[in-house]
Amino acid sequence: MVVQGYTVDLNKPLVFQVGHLGEGYEEWVHQPIVSKEGPRFFESDFWEFLTLNHWWAIPVIWLPVVVWAFSRSIIMGLTTPHVLLMAGLGIIFWTLVEYSLHRFLFHIKTKSYWGNTIHYLLHGCHHKHPMDSLRLVFPPAATAILLFPFWNLIKLFSTPLTTPALFGGGLLGYVMYDVTHYYVHHCHPTSQIPKNLKKYHLNHHFRVQDKGFGITSSLWDRVFGTLPPKMGKKSR
Template sequence: MGHTFSEVALMVMFGICLWTLIETNTAHYLLHGIHHKHPTDGLRLVFPPAAAAILCFPFWNLIRLITTPTTTHGVFGGGLLGYVMYDCTHYYLHHGQPSSDPGRHLKKYHLNHHFRIQNKGFGITSTLWDHVFGTLPSTKTMEKKSS
């Protein structure tokens, strides 16, 4: 559509950022809530592909509403990439064994959200929106509750 690589990369990054915002949304919780009832059930960690495909239609229309015709595809693609990164990260945090300090920290952060501080720490791929919305658990709370 006549955009440079840098412009397309920027659109994709905006889409990923948009997804990280959606992953903290109440509507997302309603769709993902069953996982909170059964957080160790491996069959409930990722959204079923057929349902995800159906939800792509309203997500596409939302993106189309807030972007220009030439940027819609890039932003939508970034949102899908953000979703796939979220699903893979979320599954790994439950079933993987991170070997790096950042990975272990993210796993602890997410499991604290499930089992200790359910009203804080909603971000999976990023803590950005927890900072913005004031839902970042305090380090003191995380340490106290982990003990």
């Protein structure tokens, strides 16, 4: 594939190629290749392995941490109803984080070599190969690193008793997000709510990439005015 004079060889590792696309990267990455076979990222088998993740690893790894976080608040004296309230607030907080990351980081405009390369690793690869099932959920090692600033952020506006419960709720929201994201790409819902969610998200991939940033909910798209236009209407 040739973009602005540079040829992208889809049969070779892509990560260190996409940076050369310059300003043409934005156009290239939003021309999806709908195939269940994902591309190779790196020449190194070790680095390639680190980019591959099964969806079920997310709940297996992180749900025990969620339970631990809730139990910490209970042990310190928080009542069960209060923990449930904090968990709900944590989930809502996560949906705002999810929306913000997707809109302002994952869809940032890049044109430099390293800007394109990093964006491709973060999110561009998902738009280019949206059906790549092994690169759809976030790598657990990267999540573990990001949990430290997430914990410290929650500490800024919570008490020692409520911090673990809020953190657990936020982490539970993340698990719901990643599992839902996999579901809307690779499953075939029969009931109306998941069918609408799948339609909403695939509309973001294949029709209006600069709208519809919510994955688990369209709440913040409604709040911040980024709802996609109705089917049949074009975005301005």
